[in-house]
Amino acid sequence: MRKPIVTVAIAAAIGVAACSGSNSTSPEIESTKADEVAPVSEPAAPATDAAVAGEPAVDDTTTTIDPAEAQTIEQINAYIDEAAAFDQAAADAQFPEGLTFAAGGAPGYSRYVFRESSAGVVPTLVEGPLDDTVRCQSVELPCSYLELKELHESGAGIPLELEMSADELATLVGQLDELSAFAEEHRDINVACANGFVSDRIQTANMGTHLYKGEFIANGFDPGEPEILLYALADNTVPDGAVGQCRDGAWRGEPMQLIGTSFIIPPQVIGNEHPETFAGPLDNWHIHYNLCRGASEGRDSFLPLSECQAAGGRFSASLGWMIHAWVDPQHDNQLGVFSMWNPTVAPISDPNAIFETREVRGSDFPDGAEQSLITDFDYTGELSVSVGQSLFFNNVDAVPHTVSAGTFDTPMFDQFDSGLLDPGTNFELSFDEAGVYSLFCTLHPDMQATVTVK
Ligand SMILES: [Cu+2]
Structure with missing residues (x-):
């Protein structure tokens, strides 16, 4: 059953995180499992970031397609292709094969534990x-x-x-x-x-x-x-x-x-x-x-x-x-x-x-970490953390999802992006700045949520 979509009412605060630091296109958001994140190619600012102070303007005078937009479309298509290649479990009683699982799920509330x-x-x-x-x-x-x-x-x-x-x-x-x-x-x-x-x-x-x-x-x-x-x-x-x-x-x-x-x-x-x-x-x-x-x-x-x-x-x-x-x-x-x-x-x-x-969680979770189960095509839980506190997204549905910054209409893959999260995998996020951050699943546009960082 698909739960109601969380209404996204943010945008302004997204810019809060997108400033300063060594790389003007990378906001100060850590993904401590960076090796699990699908690579996002270098060029261009996120589509909505042009207004950030000090941001070099994207030269759009010689092309009809915004390179950032083209990159976004390319990224979404890559995820869709990758997800299409994912082999679900062969029968309802089984688990997908060939995956390395992380601890997670909640008996009675998720497809897998x-x-x-x-x-x-x-x-x-x-x-x-x-x-x-x-x-x-x-x-x-x-x-x-x-x-x-x-x-x-x-x-x-x-x-x-x-x-x-x-x-x-x-x-x-x-x-x-x-x-x-x-x-x-x-x-x-x-x-x-x-x-x-x-x-x-x-x-x-x-x-x-x-x-x-x-x-x-x-x-x-x-x-x-x-x-x-x-x-x-x-x-x-x-x-x-x-x-x-x-x-x-x-x-x-x-x-x-x-x-x-x-x-x-x-x-x-x-x-x-x-x-x-x-x-x-x-x-x-x-x-x-x-x-x-x-x-x-x-x-x-x-x-x-x-x-x-x-x-x-x-x-x-x-x-x-x-x-x-x-x-x-x-x-x-x-x-x-x-x-x-x-x-x-x-x-x-x-x-x-x-x-x-x-809720089941790994023994290697940092003290005080929060967890959001991705279950029933929803990011469940409070989705509220303090600055620096880890938030783990734990996919226990039968299909892959992503945890991607922004919204389906305005993705901000440069800000954070889990890459394809197979069933039984975790993605860890932590935030350096307070604010309200929107996220969505690249594969299921109904899946949207916000994380409040205090
Ligand atoms: Cu999804």
Whole structure:
């Protein structure tokens, strides 16, 4: 889903940075990863810079095309060609090949998540293709189970952001009702144990613990038979270690409360392309990779196979396609019925505060660095830094983007320019002067933002 375009209302402040120093065409902006920046050829000032004091005027009396403009067009075309040559992952379940990844992403908020492990940076999560799914997790939108149900029953207009027809909504609500009824039958965790569900013993923050029923896993998708039921400690605390387990058809452990459901379908059953299951575009399925499940410790980690086994964990190179479906009315999820995270589950949280706590960043980030995730065709985050403070742009979309100074109509590649940022790469910027700087993606003119430097 493409988020609304950030309105650019600057221009004046751009000139603030473009002065003084050794080179009149280079403003005082450092890109400390200059080797990643596509070279911008030497001649000419940026197109809008002619007014800067002391700037040598560009001689335009003998040519009909402004050389700066010609250079800009050439640069844009070079990026478009380069991006066209980029090989996306061959299937929705996979990652692009032949790239060196940097740590980054945010589970539940980005298509890819890359994490550091002792074996280097490895992919740990992929989420459904954004072209076909809508990440409906804004509190303002009616994306929770009860809100979707109410929307359907009221017959009111469906907000455009949901990209859903009335028929799809009706079918979806029917599926969720069936699922919710199944969950209701298992509100008592002892019923789940008696019916063959098995605990993974790991309760994750804002997600709960998964009880699996193995025999459902081979059956494919059925909203009346979720492979997983989600529970959490009844007292709304976060457990310190492993939670209990089912033994002899009954729960042995602290009292638990039902919180939701989840599905897992192996690619062998459903294929490598994003599952077509729930009606409408809201179901954004994901796959975990390189996960080390530490059942005895009650937590997951990201260790290579040998270290995971040495630590007594169970290594999963790839779990199947998974999705949460928050259909327990007592834990209706303002981040959406299919969100990764549920703020009503311990630690009970402000729905809007969860994103920040999930952002992954490299251990080599300078202290105090800010990060903007490039996700869902948007530069997300506050985009506000102090003079000298690093701001990392972290591309975790499926396609390349750029972080280029100026706007699509008035690029200023000389000021700063990331070059083509492939999925899983970072670009670091810092600014020597306060002001408001505009930036855009050369490949996607809708992608615009401003950085405020204090
Ligand atoms: Cu882009």
